[in-house]
Amino acid sequence: MINIIQADLYKLKKSKPIKILFLIMWAAAAIVTFVSYLVAQGKIGMEISGPISGLSDVMTIAIVGPFLAGIYICSDFSNKSINDTISSCGMGRGVVIISKAIVLYLLVLLMILPYAVVTIIAFATGAEFSEPFSASVFLHILANQTDLSLTGAVIGKMLVIMFVMMLAYASQMSIGIILAFVLRKTSLVIFLGFGIILVLQILGGIGTEITAIEKFLSITPFSVNNQVLAMDSEVSDILKAIGVCFLFIVWMLSIANGAFKKSEIK
Amino acid sequence: MADYILKTNELTKTFRQTDALRNVSITLDPGKIYGLIGSNGAGKSTLMRVIAGLSFPTSGSMELFGKESARAIQAERKRIGCMIESPSLNLGLSAKENIRYHRILRGISNVELEDELIELVGLGDTGKKQVKDFSLGMKQRLGIAVSLINNPELLILDEPINGLDPLGVKEIRILLKKLCEERHITVLISSHNLPELYQVATDYIIIHDGEIKQTLTLGELENKCQRHILIECEKPEDLLVILENDLGTTNYKLMPDKTIKLYDYVDDKKKVATTIFENGIITTNFSVEGDTLENYFISVIGGEKND
Numbered sequence: 001m002i003n004i005i006q007a008d009l010y011k012l013k014k015s016k017p018i019k020i021l022f023l024i025m026w027a028a029a030a031i032v033t034f035v036s037y038l039v040a041q042g043k044i045g046m047e048i049s050g051p052i053s054g055l056s057d058v059m060t061i062a063i064v065g066p067f068l069a070g071i072y073i074c075s076d077f078s079n080k081s082i083n084d085t086i087s088s089c090g091m092g093r094g095v096v097i098i099s100k101a102i103v104l105y106l107l108v109l110l111m112i113l114p115y116a117v118v119t120i121i122a123f124a125t126g127a128e129f130s131e132p133f134s135a136s137v138f139l140h141i142l143a144n145q146t147d148l149s150l151t152g153a154v155i156g157k158m159l160v161i162m163f164v165m166m167l168a169y170a171s172q173m174s175i176g177i178i179l180a181f182v183l184r185k186t187s188l189v190i191f192l193g194f195g196i197i198l199v200l201q202i203l204g205g206i207g208t209e210i211t212a213i214e215k216f217l218s219i220t221p222f223s224v225n226n227q228v229l230a231m232d233s234e235v236s237d238i239l240k241a242i243g244v245c246f247l248f249i250v251w252m253l254s255i256a257n258g259a260f261k262k263s264e265i266k
Numbered sequence: 267m268a269d270y271i272l273k274t275n276e277l278t279k280t281f282r283q284t285d286a287l288r289n290v291s292i293t294l295d296p297g298k299i300y301g302l303i304g305s306n307g308a309g310k311s312t313l314m315r316v317i318a319g320l321s322f323p324t325s326g327s328m329e330l331f332g333k334e335s336a337r338a339i340q341a342e343r344k345r346i347g348c349m350i351e352s353p354s355l356n357l358g359l360s361a362k363e364n365i366r367y368h369r370i371l372r373g374i375s376n377v378e379l380e381d382e383l384i385e386l387v388g389l390g391d392t393g394k395k396q397v398k399d400f401s402l403g404m405k406q407r408l409g410i411a412v413s414l415i416n417n418p419e420l421l422i423l424d425e426p427i428n429g430l431d432p433l434g435v436k437e438i439r440i441l442l443k444k445l446c447e448e449r450h451i452t453v454l455i456s457s458h459n460l461p462e463l464y465q466v467a468t469d470y471i472i473i474h475d476g477e478i479k480q481t482l483t484l485g486e487l488e489n490k491c492q493r494h495i496l497i498e499c500e501k502p503e504d505l506l507v508i509l510e511n512d513l514g515t516t517n518y519k520l521m522p523d524k525t526i527k528l529y530d531y532v533d534d535k536k537k538v539a540t541t542i543f544e545n546g547i548i549t550t551n552f553s554v555e556g557d558t559l560e561n562y563f564i565s566v567i568g569g570e571k572n573d
Contacts, residue, residue: 079354084412
């Protein structure tokens with residue numbers, strides 16, 4: 001397993017699309033945070049939130065996650081890397097799925113990292129931020145914690161919460177893994193993955209109003225309670241969110257394994 | 267310990283009620299080059315894909331390096347090198363980077379192997395050129411290099427000389443023979459280029475409509491392909507004396523079915539026929555047999571008699 005991960009990381013390190021995407025995520029994180037700052041200062045109006053909300057973390061990850069699953073996993077089918085791993089490396093299909101999932105989660109974490117870093121930097125400035133976009137879990141931290149001072153404990157808790165939120169994003173991308181191992185077509189994975197994840201994100205938001213939806217989503221990382229944490233979140237909430245994310249990953253990877261273990265590889 | 271690398275027992279693979287493989291039983295011995303011959307859709311790639319673990323048989327079993335359970339066979343596949351249908355290559359990487367990727371994937375720490383393999387397949391001068399800019403032949407060569415990274419004991423190559431120029435074909439032929447002789451690698455190779463296959467393989471497996479039609483050694487194939495006059499007569503022993511005394515040849519074979527294969531006078535049939543007639547031998551068959559590998563293959567898959 002470690003060989004697959006190392007080899008894929010080597011390959012991805014050389015990938016131009018990944019580098020470009022990473023730069024785009026930095027720019028998106030910076031723009032969203034800066035606009036949030038300007039709105040809070042009253043320098044621009046809330047009406048800007050419409051066009052800019054497309055750059056918020058929820059939206060970008062809904063696009064970038066399936067995109068990564070598509071170009072990373074599906075391209076390994078088309079360039080026969082997965083064939084080679086199975087036919088000449090002696091590795092089982094389950095190992096392939098887990099290895100690809102780990103690398104994809106690392107990629108997703110890498111892509112969200114700019115939002116986390118920008119949030120910490122913005123928090124450290126002590127400036128006031130608004131929350132013009134509901135589709136940003138990182139801005140939610142920033143906009144609601146103006147009364148907290150910059151102490152080690154606060155930073156520590158913020159890092160933990162951010163890690164959990166990044167974990168939630170990564171586990172959501174498990175849907176992209178299933179799609180990639182079943183469909184094996186980059187365009188289909190991107191299109192369907194974006195659609196499914198976006199719908200589930202929207203349902204997660206609606207779940208705050210409709211109990212039945214929240215009850216259904218509470219066992220997934222799409223529930224607002226498992227995804228959107230704040231500095232005043234209880235330890236039990238944080239642990240529950242972590243547990244749900246890991247269980248969701250196990251659940252999704254089991255489905256992917258079930259679909260892939262006896263399928264033909266062209 | 268089994269003295270064979272691979273043994274398949276009655277392997278059958280069915281796609282939508284059509285048999286892509288039907289009761290395929292073959293045995294591959296170490297150090298031999300097996301030419302897998304079959305027309306398009308005969309089942310060559312399917313057989314290779316089943317052996318490589320990319321496809322699963324509908325019925326039948328397989329032994330690989332003496333292991334029979336699915337899990338054990340999968341583990342043993344690290345001793346295989348494969349290039350089925352097209353090489354496993356990352357188009358955005360250079361030749362050396364591709365080798366490095368596959369080396370890391372196999373957990374091999376020997377960095378020097380990268381240059382060795384690149385040189386071995388004649389791609390030493392490609393530098394940082396990305397594989398997407400390679401010709402088909404260069405990609406095939408690199409694919410062969412990738413399949414050799416783990417120093418395999420069984421090499422499975424599906425149409426490896428596709429797209430290669432004549433010089434490239436010759437180099438691959440020499441390389442395969444060298445690998446077979448020096449490293450005792452077993453090679454299973456398919457190709458539509460039968461004359462080329464004829465020059466490289468030590469054994470042949472003829473497959474048609476998913477069925478193994480014939481397995482034979484190079485010697486047997488040469489014997490079958492060598493042009494000769496096939497004579498069937500009532501007194502074959504008498505005819506042998508006539509061939510030696512009257513025609514002065516011992517270049518013949520008396521077959522188990524009492525037919526005689528005469529390898530001389532193929533272009534002077536009239537002399538042979540006259541001599542037989544003058545000696546009062548009654549022939550029931552007198553024909554010229556044996557041909558090229560292509561014709562022999564066509565006759566086998568066409569169901570003609572080839573004893």
